[in-house]
Amino acid sequence: MLDINKVRADFPILNETVNGKPLVYFDNAATSQKPQVVIDAISAYYETINSNIHRGVHTLSQLATDAYEVSRQKIQKHINAKHAHEVLFTTGTTHGINLVASGFSAFVKAGDAVMISAMEHHSNIVPWQMLCERVGAELLVIPMNDKGELIIEEFEKLLTNRVKIVAINHISNALGTINPIEHIITKAHGVGAAVLIDGAQSAPHMQFDVQQLDCDFYTFSGHKVCGPTGSGILYGKEEWLNKLPPYQGGGEMIKEVTFAKTTYAELPHKFEAGTPNIAGGIALGTAIDYLNAIGLDNINTYEQELLQYGTEKLLEIEGLKIIGTAKNKTSVISFNVGDIHPYDIGSIVDKMGIAVRTGHHCTQPIMDFFKIPGTVRASFSFYNTKEEIDALVAAVIKAQRMLS
Incomplete structure (x- = not known):
């Protein structure tokens, strides 16, 4: 209680x-409000260990790197990802969806289809429209009824092996509807489609297990789970993250750079170009600890x-x-x-x-x-x-x- x-x-x-x-x-x-422990975590980073991560041999860099990676491990445990490197730090749900939609340009071609639902946030509509426009694919929409529930029979009619990915929210931000994502994931996998879950509204309210769900991607924002703005995560199955091309190029996401060719770093760094929101990532771990302490x-x-x-x-x-x-x-x-x-x-x-x-x-x-x-x-x-x-x-x- x-x-x-x-x-x-x-x-x-x-x-x-x-x-x-x-x-x-x-x-x-x-957006959620922030408990004092999260506010303190942000201040403590800048007051005591402010440094860039993964790149320095000096003490502050090592301390900051450790704190950032501990946060990643906390989130891995919280969502029950199989590996810590399946947890990518992002700026939020929108970033996570765009990362996947951009990468799926390599897997969706003309004549294929992408499926979303009638109750998606614009962030889970527009990136898929952009993908479809780029490659000539069709955007399919699962309809809903007057109660604000998805019509599952229509979903099953629309679902064919043309569909390469289903992107759907766990909970509607406008209606509060909790969607039957377990059924949707199972059916989508039955035709060979990947599934991305927009968990922006579910992460603050319920515990979920990405391995039990068997979703291919799950993304949520830090600022809705009592964490800082500009923070979030994208979970992706290791096999999918290895197949997706990098979303951005720059420092940290490389293994070797020459003017002739660049090879990319291993997960998760392949998708984490540039200096991240280090304080935000650390404080997101603090927010997850806080929510788990309450339950x-x-x-x-x-x-x-x-x-x-x-x-x-x-x-x-x-x-x-x-x-x-x-x-x-x-x-x-x-x-x-x-x-x-x-x-x-x-x-x-x-x-x-x-x-x-x-x-x-x-x-x-x-x-x-x-x-x-x-x-x-x-x-x-x-x-x-x-x-x-x-x-x-x-x-x-x-x-x-x-x-x-």
């Missing part, structure tokens, strides 16, 4: 006021309580409609109130110190499907409370009265 007061004490920003009101932060699907199962159980409570309370508001009512959801509630524009709701509740996200959430195809301009999105984390949800409900009611 979570000691919510103890948890909240770990996050200094929760003591802030916004517009003269105590901060209520419900924009966790966009992802405890986090998930508590956030499901918040989801149920928030759903019940918000639905008491006359004219409020929740967009995304899948049976399996995480702690995200997207809603609209009558014909009031979501931006107007968001602006008014902000005056009361409550941070929610408004707009299309980088998922314009979802908004087009529901024929709406956007939604108000309240996304809960394990440091939120039911009392904060009550404050949101009261603020939405006030905004509705002002705007009606």
Whole structure:
């Protein structure tokens, strides 16, 4: 069980006021807040061991390298990757997806197909569109229903041996839907397709095991798991990472360089050109330690309580409609109130110190499907409370009265 007061004490920003009101932060699907231990880890790196990694024989370089590689090992253990070199440090989920999409230019040709779903973030749409345009492949889209659930029967109809990779989110950032990725991975592998999982929204809420899932790639962002911005990981099976060409050229990713030819370094360095976000990588390991100390199962159980409570309370508001009512959801509630524009709701509740996200959430195809301009999105984390949800409900009611 979570000691919510103890948890909240770990996050200094929760003591802030916004517009003269105590901060209520419900924009966790966009980015999470940071506990003091993560903030301290960033400071400690720059204060005590700031140096470039992998390249120096001096003490600071060795200390920084050790701290960075220990972080990689922590993440390997956390996701149960078979090898530490299957964990690549990135700047975030978008970087991870682009790395794979770029590399798949070597494996996708004219007449082939790439498959995504109707509920993807733009970051898991645009790179695949770019790939298809480059090579003349077809982009296939798994449709969804009015609840915001993928239509699995249609997925199975679309899936043929033309499909070379399926790229799908584990959880929808706009709807909170938890997708049946185990089934999708099994079926995709049955036709010889690789599978990339966008785990940006799942990593903060649940434990997952990449070997048990048997996915080929899994990527998530550090800033959504209480870590720093500009950090993240891409997991890739060793066999795939060895086959993919490098995404960027430069220092660190080389074995030998001559003007005639360059040979590339072994994994993971082949994909980690240049000086990385060293402090971010180290602090991401600290964030993973922090979440594991609390327990992802405890986090998930508590956030499901918040989801149920928030759903019940918000639905008491006359004219409020929740967009995304899948049976399996995480702690995200997207809603609209009558014909009031979501931006107007968001602006008014902000005056009361409550941070929610408004707009299309980088998922314009979802908004087009529901024929709406956007939604108000309240996304809960394990440091939120039911009392904060009550404050949101009261603020939405006030905004509705002002705007009606």
